[in-house]
Amino acid sequence: MAITGEVMGGDGAILSDEIERAEEAGAAAKTVILVEGVSDQRAIQVLASRQGRDLERDGVAIIPIAGATNIVRFLHLLGPRGYDVKLAGLCDEDEESAFRAAFAEAGMGSGLDRVAMEKLGFFVCSADLEEELIRALGAEEMVRLIQTEGQLRRFRSFQNQPAQRHKTIEAQLWRWLGNHKIRYAPVMVGALAIEEMPPPLKGVLASV
Secondary structure: OOOOOHHHOOOOOOHHHHHHHHHHHHOOOOEEEEEEHHHHHHHHHHHHHHOOOOOOOEEEEEOOOOOHHHHHHHHHHOOOOOOOOEEEEEEEHHHHEEEEHHHHOOOOOOOOOOOHHHHHHHHEEOHHHHHHHHHHOHHHHHHHHHHHHHHHHHHHHHOOOOOOOOOOOHHHHHHHHHOOOHHHHHHHHHHHHHHHHOHHHHHHHOOO
């Protein structure tokens, strides 16, 4: 059984389970998309479905790494010094330098800029996927989705908290999603037109 600490910071992912899945994917020579947590995984799955893609049939596995600090471990396991499978992934803007360092340590290239990272199949979200999705949807549409999910009253109460009152609605929505992103990431992707999808989300799927 995974220890409680393995879940922390991983957006719902359990590290020991995901390492096991990564080993299985590597042994099967699958393409692997590495993401921080379950919300990113579900967002990619919904977009792939909307594009008519069957990732399982295509031999593509999406592995949540249970937090960005674990990227080195997964790159060593799956990269050129491990199973050497095709890799892709998403990272948040404030994790970009950590990912670059991990690429160098795993033998995937040093001093990589964003263009070089994208050639590897890794895309940077500004600031994270939730913020990208809020920006693509717009605040009004995001509030409508919250209403559709039956949580508008809870969100309005959240907005009235002293720590939130001075913030823009976009910032309030982003903070709200911090506790609800596994639920809302697939809903947000489902509500967007394909052409309006955030570039990192489209890019990572196009790379595999």
